Amino acid sequence: METDTGIEKLIVEKSLLPWWAAGLILGLIQVLAVGLVKPLGVSTQFVVVDSKIIHAVDSEYAQNHPLISKEKYQKFGYGWWLDVGLVAGALIAAVSIRRFKIQKTTVWWRASYGSSAGKRLLAGFAGGFLILLGARFAHGCTSGQFASGWAQLSLSVVPFTIAMFGFGMLTAYFVYPKVPEIAGKGV
16 A cells, blocks of 8 residues: 555554453463473474384484484374364464455565565575474474463573564564554454
């Protein structure tokens, strides 16, 4: 959308839940998970999938490997179903509120990557790969450290949270230099 000054205006839809309500729901689910089984985490299941593939291709190598030979990387646990549930739940939610459509986001499209679907897919894949690689180097993902750490009242989560949000805001500033206008229905 063009303005009187000729500068493009970014508009995004307002979310259905306010940030604090979504955060409260996530926090309660995390506390429930800690109490019933163990903290939520999603990145380990990708190592389990890799382990299964490597075991099928070269079982001797997999049995002697210092990481994937461990029992926790041999079977799908509740985390696998959590990953499946995250994707299925997002799809069900999007379809049920009639907001499901394959589209390019306003912010991404108009920021610095242009309208090329290939560039966006490549950048998204590369970013996802780097995030997952970093999560495995750190023996856990940022969302697991953040959500699980707060649910368990861990002291290490305080500086981690400050660093995570600080660098997240800095990255957003450089990647998406324009601030979108919030429009549409919602809270």
